[in-house]
Amino acid sequence: MHLSSTNSRPRVLHVTQPVDAGVARVVTDLVRAQLAAGLAVTVACPGGALATGLRPLGAAVRHWQATRSPGPSLVREVRHLARVIDEVRPHLVHAHSAKAGLAGRLAVRGRIPTVFQPHAWSFEAVGGATSALALAWERWGARWASRVVCVSEAERTTGVRAGIGARWSVIPNGVDLQRFHPAPTGAVRAGLRPLRGVAPDAPLVVCVGRLCRQKGQDVLLEAWSTVARRVPGARLVLVGDGPDRDRLRACAPRSVLFAGAVSDAAPWYQAADLVVLPSRWEGMALAPLEAMACGRPVVVTDVDGARESLPPSHAPHCLVPPENPELLAGAVAALLLDLPLRESLGHQGFRYVLSSHDVRHTAEAVADVYRHLIGLRPAPRVSAHGS
Structure with a gap:
């Protein structure tokens, strides 16, 4: 410019x-x-x-x-x-x-x-x-x-x-493509203190966003019990802080970790197997774009901007209605159990952000x-x- x-x-x-x-x-x-x-x-x-x-x-x-x-x-x-x-x-x-x-x-x-x-x-x-x-x-x-x-x-x-x-x-x-880019998952996880004690190969879901009603972490926690039953050893990390922190902590099972506010979310995207943003409303959320820039697949709710932020072919796997924990759990578990599909979606998402959301x-x-x-x-x- x-x-x-x-x-x-x-x-x-x-x-x-x-x-x-x-x-x-x-x-x-x-x-x-x-x-x-x-x-x-x-x-x-x-x-x-x-x-x-x-x-x-x-x-x-x-x-x-x-x-x-x-x-x-x-x-x-x-x-x-x-x-x-x-x-x-x-x-x-x-x-x-x-x-x-x-x-x-x-x-x-x-x-x-x-x-x-x-x-x-x-x-x-x-x-x-x-x-x-x-x-x-x-x-x-x-x-x-x-x-x-x-x-x-x-x-x-x-x-x-x-x-x-x-x-x-x-x-x-x-997205700033110099800041958000793919990186080897294992090496990144080793440097994240909240993941110490978590098995290096544990399926890892990350949600990055302010802990508030808009971002829908309460819906994700409601869905998580189903995901944890279907995917043994899976862990969920909520990255961010906000007014709902204490309420979310009070109802979270042990398989959910709270990373708090971070100055740089890129390592958390890079460490994830899957990034989820269960928002109730948005304009166009940055977190899914940043995750795809890091080569990670996403699951998002079908609110304003969500379809436009994804490659068209991703909708059947990655879009769920807002405030529907049952369908959210199904989409998250299905992707955690399908490594080839996750890798394919990650590659497609990366190329899409590179061409459309620089x-x-x-x-x-x-x-x-x-x-x-x-x-x-x-x-x-x-x-x-x-x-």
């Missing part, structure tokens, strides 16, 4: 809350690419590991104190963000996820080109009156988004069917949106002779 403008350095302000898991990886990958392209990039976020990781890349980080969900502090958060925008004077604001999308659009109100990227719709995450309120806001707030970027066609379709009248772009999530393609597609909104144009190519 190479950009130039009549201005010396186009200024982009990313606003994000949450600051962990997939959203943080998307923001980090975009910031890295945009800095390399010569943009002046600032990120407003509540701090934490995301801010710590962005500064060495060369991004300016502005502390924006904001809770994860809307609440009484929203007015203060919007005012604080408005001050940050006045100081940074960005040419474009890119707001990530529901909370930042809410505060960002209220702070800007259409005065600056604004990109909103939901990373899964907020009205799917809640129920009852709260869901109705979230949907009403998304319908209203769409007028203050110059572009809504969805990570899958299914996510866009969900928005359209919900009555959100937006100017849409669909840009699938991408993070460089994602960054370039986002750059095209920016070019359209703020008049950026591709930087002229310089020949070997400097002409």
